[in-house]
Amino acid sequence: MRNLILALAAGLMATTAAHADITVYSAGPGSLAKNLIKGFTAKTGIKANLFQATTGKVMARLEAESANPVADVVVSASWGTATDFEAKGLLLPYASPNAETVPDFLKTNGAVAQGVAGIIIGWNSKSGTPKPADWSDLAKPEYKDLVTLPDPAASGGTYTLVEAFTANGMTDVLEGLKANGAIVAGANKAALNPVLQGAKAAVFAGVDYITMGAAAKGESVEAIFPTSGTVVAPRPMMILKSSKQQEEAQKFIDYVLSAEGQNEVAKVYLMPSRTDIKVDRPLIGDLKLLSKDGAPSREDVLAGFKGIFN
Template sequence: MKMSKGFKNGALLMLTAMVGFGVAGCGTTEKPANTNASAPKAEQPVQPAKETKVEEKKEEKKLSGKLVVYSAGPKELAEAIQKGYETKTGVKIEMFQGTTGKILSRMEAEKANPAVDVVVLASLPSTQGLKKSGMTLEYKDAKNADKLIPEWSDKEGHFYGYSASALGIGYNTKLVKTPPKEWDDLTKEEWKGKVNIPDPALSGSALDFVTGYLSMKGDSGWQLLEQYKKNGVAMAGANQEALDPVITGSKSIIAAGVDYLTYQAKAKGEPVDMLYPASGTVISPRPAAIIKTSKNVDNAKAYIDYLLSDEAQKLVAETYLLPGRKDVKAKDRPGVDQIPQMKIDWTWMDTNGDAVTKKFTQLFK
């Protein structure tokens, strides 16, 4: 049915009046009198809904694919961390395990076509060298990084010292009834031909000890090492190779041996123990770093986070290493505050590591 023009205008006027009345009513603060009990109650103005802030939860990125890790031992710890990380993330790890020296050699061989995403070394100066060469990726937001012992990590986030070992004098308790107390005691006649020392070209922690000692003593520090050589101290491979003869009794003592291996052997019932000279020793952090050429950066960051987690730090303690976090206690062994430390210069150690290794190797050939 066609609506007339007059009807349209009338309807429009009525609608305008109703809207105007409604607007005026909304602006009134005075309460109208109730003149008719049966009249419908005036509708209350609808209040605008209050805005509720919904906090956006930052969802963790769903990880997939693989991660290539080159890790210095101990083997059981590397494998336990691998299992825990894979279970947590679903990412598959391709692992190469070796000494710090072997890992660095492999990285050098792969320089034209790098494969590794994360390296875990047993030497802080060696990791500093990777940073200096521009090979590490900055990762500042690692979880629990604020709980770490700060001296073991890079302030700019290029590497994190998630664990450490201390270097000491390990000895066979059946053969050694009165153990030596100081480093220079090993130059005495009674220990002639009975002492092993790890090769710093293979063991990052042994290199930390030698360079740390020299950074404190200067060139005069070579006198002790020369006296070791004259007294028949033998350079005997990496840490485990140097310790095994002490466990079996073909040698009596290991100088500058990583302590966690001795504590592990002792826990298994082997006749060995460890001491730290009162003059001090070196605590060797074991840093982890993401390599700049990584093809799996998100997976690599998650691996660093896992290393610093409660779960992984507990695994570190169970391996008799020193945990990197201040709030995690060492297990059945002296903690960081119970070990006398030398005043060493990490920068000097990093700069002079290659020259020291070469000279030491020539001396102990």
């Protein structure tokens, strides 16, 4: 009898664990996060709670909850988040079996890219301005007061570009933008919307997948990869060491890196992390990339940007 009770209890515990909730904090795009959660639950039976916001808001919430962590999995739009969290010992090491075709530079012991965004010029083709080819074109008189850019404190992709400009001695481009009347407009969508509406001609340091998604819906906007080079912004997925549902969190990482999950990533025009997922868009190997070697700390990069744009 006692053995039967123990067996029943063990079975109940296993069932409960198998269906334990996990909590995912994810920077946008919101449609991707929701579809991945839906697919994950359908595939595994594990429920997942979602908090979706900008990278800045996700980081602020994690900081506010640091004494009593809630999140199991964090998805950021900035690889620097993974570097910082790993250095602080906050991440659970995990190598997903589905990460075999993910390039080494898109994974560490504690993080792996969900997908990759490219940073571009988003240009309104009906703006009456000449089509830009490089970043510096947006500082020309034709673009006076017609350019927006996301705030690098709110956009992981913009931060990565500003970081590379700082490392490569290209901050004169930012100074030229400021002198030409460019406006810092918040996060990525806030910077792109005036361009879609025709109030502005171009967004500097736009995110390719958002711009491509708008073009696919019929908007008169084009994603342009500048000739002097750009950066990519891998979106790290991380399991927090504080997670009480580590096995379930690992299954979430596995799902996102499955062919099904990576095709969801591709549907929103992000580059999949896996090299064996075929998509009709430029991939990392097609781009000229700027180095970030020698860049100062995040605090110094943001301080330099604020010094230019007040």
